[in-house]
Amino acid sequence: MSILVHIDIPAENLEKANDFYLKLFGRKVEKVMGHVEGPDEDIGNISGSKDISSYIGVYSIEEYIEKIESLGGKALTSKMVVQGWGYLAICMDNANNIFNLWEKSLIPDSQPEWLSSSP
Numbered sequence: 001m002s003i004l005v006h007i008d009i010p011a012e013n014l015e016k017a018n019d020f021y022l023k024l025f026g027r028k029v030e031k032v033m034g035h036v037e038g039p040d041e042d043i044g045n046i047s048g049s050k051d052i053s054s055y056i057g058v059y060s061i062e063e064y065i066e067k068i069e070s071l072g073g074k075a076l077t078s079k080m081v082v083q084g085w086g087y088l089a090i091c092m093d094n095a096n097n098i099f100n101l102w103e104k105s106l107i108p109d110s111q112p113e114w115l116s117s118s119p
Contacts, residue, residue, distance in 0.1 A: 002064075005102050006055035055102040061089045064101050068093070079103070 009029070011017035018029045058064045065075045072094035080088050087103040 003057045004054060005057035005104075008053040008055075010050050010052070051098075053098075053100060055088070055100045057102045057104065059103065061087055061101045061103045065089060065091070 009017060009021070021029045061079045065079075068075060068091050074092050076090040076092055076098070078089065082088050084105070086105040089101045090098065091101055092098050
């Protein structure tokens with residue numbers, strides 16, 4: 001089973017974006033530690049991309065990469081370590097849409113509280 005666990009949302013005004021999503025979903029938006037601030041600030045987006053990025057939680061990235069490739073998609077990266085949080089792989093579906101697979105770390109207390117909580 002998989003679940004949407006994280007979304008990167010580009011925004012020029014962090015306060016305004018946070019207010020919007022707090023009112024819309026009733027959840028606080030958090031800035032990722034290590035984020036570089038500048039004229040193109042975003043909420044939780046380290047890459048500086050201007051696209052919303054989704055992260056789908058799975059138990060095994062390797063298993064899902066096999067499924068993706070068998071369905072005509074492809075893995076654009078191999079499984080990567082996100083220190084202290086878990087693992088990530090960037091993938092493309094068979095219609096050239098990019099999405100991310102997320103596998104949480106099995107080490108207790110190695111992730112932010114919000115990542116392991118349910119909505």
